[in-house]
Amino acid sequence: MQLKADREEGVQLTPFLEKVGFPLTKKPIEVLQINLGKRCNLACTHCHVEAGPQRTEELSAELCDQLIEIIRRFEQIQTVDLTGGAPEMLYGFKPLVEAARGEGKEVIVRSNLTIYFEPGYEDIPEYCRDQGVRIVASLPCYLEDNVDKMRGHGVYDASIRALQRLNALGYGSNPDLILDLVYNPQLPSGEKFSLPPAQAKLEKDYREFFVGHFGIKFNHLLTITNLPIGRTKLHLQRRHLYESYLHFLEANYNGDTVEPLMCRSQLSIDYLGNVYDCDFNQMEGLRSRSPRGMVTVEMLLTKGSLDVIEEVRTAAYCYGCTAGCGSSCGGALV
Numbered sequence: 001m002q003l004k005a006d007r008e009e010g011v012q013l014t015p016f017l018e019k020v021g022f023p024l025t026k027k028p029i030e031v032l033q034i035n036l037g038k039r040c041n042l043a044c045t046h047c048h049v050e051a052g053p054q055r056t057e058e059l060s061a062e063l064c065d066q067l068i069e070i071i072r073r074f075e076q077i078q079t080v081d082l083t084g085g086a087p088e089m090l091y092g093f094k095p096l097v098e099a100a101r102g103e104g105k106e107v108i109v110r111s112n113l114t115i116y117f118e119p120g121y122e123d124i125p126e127y128c129r130d131q132g133v134r135i136v137a138s139l140p141c142y143l144e145d146n147v148d149k150m151r152g153h154g155v156y157d158a159s160i161r162a163l164q165r166l167n168a169l170g171y172g173s174n175p176d177l178i179l180d181l182v183y184n185p186q187l188p189s190g191e192k193f194s195l196p197p198a199q200a201k202l203e204k205d206y207r208e209f210f211v212g213h214f215g216i217k218f219n220h221l222l223t224i225t226n227l228p229i230g231r232t233k234l235h236l237q238r239r240h241l242y243e244s245y246l247h248f249l250e251a252n253y254n255g256d257t258v259e260p261l262m263c264r265s266q267l268s269i270d271y272l273g274n275v276y277d278c279d280f281n282q283m284e285g286l287r288s289r290s291p292r293g294m295v296t297v298e299m300l301l302t303k304g305s306l307d308v309i310e311e312v313r314t315a316a317y318c319y320g321c322t323a324g325c326g327s328s329c330g331g332a333l334v
């Protein structure tokens with residue numbers, strides 16, 4: 001299956017699992033990542049979800065109830081990680097936050113920050129503060145031009161205002177109100193590819209810049225590699241860079257990143273209730289399998305277990321998670 005997945009990309013790479021050298025077994029599930037849908041107020045060039053304002057896909061009321069049941073039933077879930085689209089504007093956002101916080105679980109909201117200025121969502125920062133939600137905010141560069149090029153005109157300015165507002169509420173200084181920023185490299189326009197710089201060093205640069213220029217405080221900077229899927233894949237294909245980028249990622253393979261790969265201890269759920277090993281597999285339609293067939297939220301509830309998957313499903317783009325210092329929704333891996 002692995003050979004098939006890599007060949008389907010039409011690229012001659014070492015199959016990912018052959019490179020790893022052993023099956024990528026699942027560990028006990030600790031993180032439930034829920035992708036609430038594809039609607040977003042932005043339409044960024046690097047978006048692997050291909051989200052945007054015109055997208056209509058989102059969670060149903062029935063699935064939201066099932067997810068709340070899972071959150072309440074399984075103590076082993078430490079973290080509920082909400083993403084999208086812009087999760088704040090999608091059905092189920094507040095009920096899921098409240099159910100998870102009610103059970104004492106960490107809740108992460110992956111926010112684009114600009115949503116706070118859209119009509120109807122102005123209360124979100126105060127809501128997140130009151131619920132004690134951890135905010136993970138995309139800000140792919142600390143320079144205005146680069147951010148606006150990737151995310152749209154005016155996004156940098158709105159993001160700065162949003163961060164200042166979060167700081168005023170205690171985010172970044174109160175130990176219970178964590179504010180993390182996410183960096184990912186600019187998309188390449190030629191054969192000169194790069195991985196994210198060392199996370200600790202870049203965090204220091206971000207901190208100096210944001211404190212110095214805007215008085216903004218944050219907790220951690222998370223560096224994430226651009227995986228060649230979604231709009232990033234289209235960008236690379238249009239410039240005939242797709243194959244060479246995959247080779248670049250393979251050439252930078254680092255075996256030390258395999259043990260902590262996020263897909264080994266999380267479930268990623270889509271707005272239809274299908275289960276995947278990670279958000280990237282979700283976007284590529286590579287569903288998780290158990291010995292009893294494809295995994296769904298309904299199956300987890302029926303079986304009374306989250307640990308029904310034996311092995312992670314992989315593809316050529318997995319080389320993006322194992323290149324250099326590694327990459328995950330929680331930043332660098334080693």
Ligand code: SF4
Binds near residue numbers: 046138
């Ligand atoms: S990258 Fe994030 S903010 Fe940008 S379009 Fe995609 S979901 Fe929206």
Ligand code: SF4
Binds near residue numbers: 261314
């Ligand atoms: S893309 Fe990354 S997180 Fe997803 S299955 Fe592959 S290695 Fe794991």
